[in-house]
């Protein structure tokens with residue numbers, strides 16, 4: 001049987017892979033997307049499932065910088081699903097045992113707030129901001145102000161702790177101001193409201209899948225790439241796993257698919273499952289090794305409700321120190337259901353790669369026990385601060401997964417890798433995260449796909465010329 005061949009094979013059908021496949025098929029390329037999960041897993045960490053009529057998400061809920069995803073849809077002639085986020089720029093923070101309105105905190109110290117936060121994001125260039133990649137937010141802020149409300153603002157947003165919520169390592173000032181400035185550039189306003197699509201995050205994958213299939217692209221689900229084939233410094237295709245295993249020790253057969261361009265769109269922590277570091281240039285492989293498992297993980301707890309008095313839906317709530325967990329966490333409510341009056345309250349805790357439970361050791365009992373304990377303690381926090389939410393829920397959903405790479409000084413920023421793999425012609429790496437998309441999330445997936453499609457088309461034009 002003749003070997004199959006495509007212009008481009010994309011490994012991974014998350015938002016990065018689907019965005020890129022849609023852009024390339026739109027330009028007439030013959031593209032194959034290979035995704036290891038079933039059709040319901042297309043969208044990857046942005047896929048959704050259902051509990052009754054309510055959408056539950058595999059990972060992401062709200063889109064940061066939705067403008068970049070909009071740009072991909074615009075190019076392929078599709079539109080963004082409806083936004084269900086009704087928030088204005090509001091929110092309340094529980095700090096020092098009491099609730100404070102975010103607006104009031106900022107209003108009382110407006111001039112200092114503008115000086116430290118607004119002016120930096122607006123007036124510094126991206127190049128100047130990049131010089132802050134290795135500077136902690138705490139250092140940056142406390143060197144510029146001693147206003148306690150401004151310092152509290154940064155503290156409760158988690159930026160003095162290491163993520164948006166979050167974990168006890170300080171955040172990189174370069175990464176913070178880079179993402180805020182990008183938001184300004186794309187959306188024209190400061191981060192306040194993100195885009196939460198009707199039907200759950202999975203709805204954003206639908207128009208991409210449609211576009212790929214309409215233009216002759218192929219998406220193969222339930223198919224794992226065993227490894228990317230590289231010979232003499234050039235990519236040749238992929239080997240996919242096929243057949244069944246009759247006993248657990250049996251090796252899968254593999255089947256070769258040829259392509260002059262292969263894109264790895266798997267997350268960076270999965271990269272060495274499909275790519276041998278011996279094929280990469282040593283410094284490129286070293287950077288990947290340094291970054292690839294330093295994840296910021298999200299534990300998510302969601303409850304289904306229909307009692308209108310449990311929540312006022314006016315904006316997120318941030319808790320600086322849960323009374324039982326001692327951790328910071330965040331909460332929001334959203335109307336994701338098709339049924340009127342039904343809504344979800346969702347809570348997030350972020351954990352770092354150095355902690356127990358460690359995402360990559362979840363086969364070990366001690367990590368599973370630690371994760372269950374975290375959720376149990378967290379429910380006690382919620383019962384104290386939001387009475388009725390746990391007790392009156394119709395259903396409960398718990399999940400734990402890698403949100404992104406942790407943004408401590410020196411971890412991301414200037415250490416990020418280029419999307420053209422150094423040392424291998426025809427190989428591109430677009431999984432979270434690369435220098436073409438310094439910030440996380442679906443914005444990152446769309447941004448990196450736009451850049452990769454530009455490069456791939458440019459290289460193939462010059463090869464034909």
Ligand SMILES: Cc1cc2nc3c(=O)[nH]c(=O)nc-3n(C[C@H](O)[C@H](O)[C@H](O)COP(=O)(O)OP(=O)(O)OC[C@H]3O[C@@H](n4cnc5c(N)ncnc54)[C@H](O)[C@@H]3O)c2cc1C
Pocket residue numbers: 011012013014015016017034035036037041042043044045046058059060061062063064223224225226265266267270273274298299300400401402403404430431432440441442443444445
């Ligand atoms: C809990 C959580 C909360 C988040 N919150 C937000 C948020 O609020 N806002 C935001 O913008 N972003 C958020 N994110 C991040 C966002 O979901 C990701 O940045 C984005 O979805 C990444 O897309 P991706 O395509 O790069 O990777 P993925 O979605 O991880 O896609 C990679 C795909 O590759 C597949 N794959 C892996 N190995 C193989 C193989 N060998 N063969 C074939 N296929 C393979 C996987 O099955 C997967 O489908 C969150 C993520 C999580 C987990």
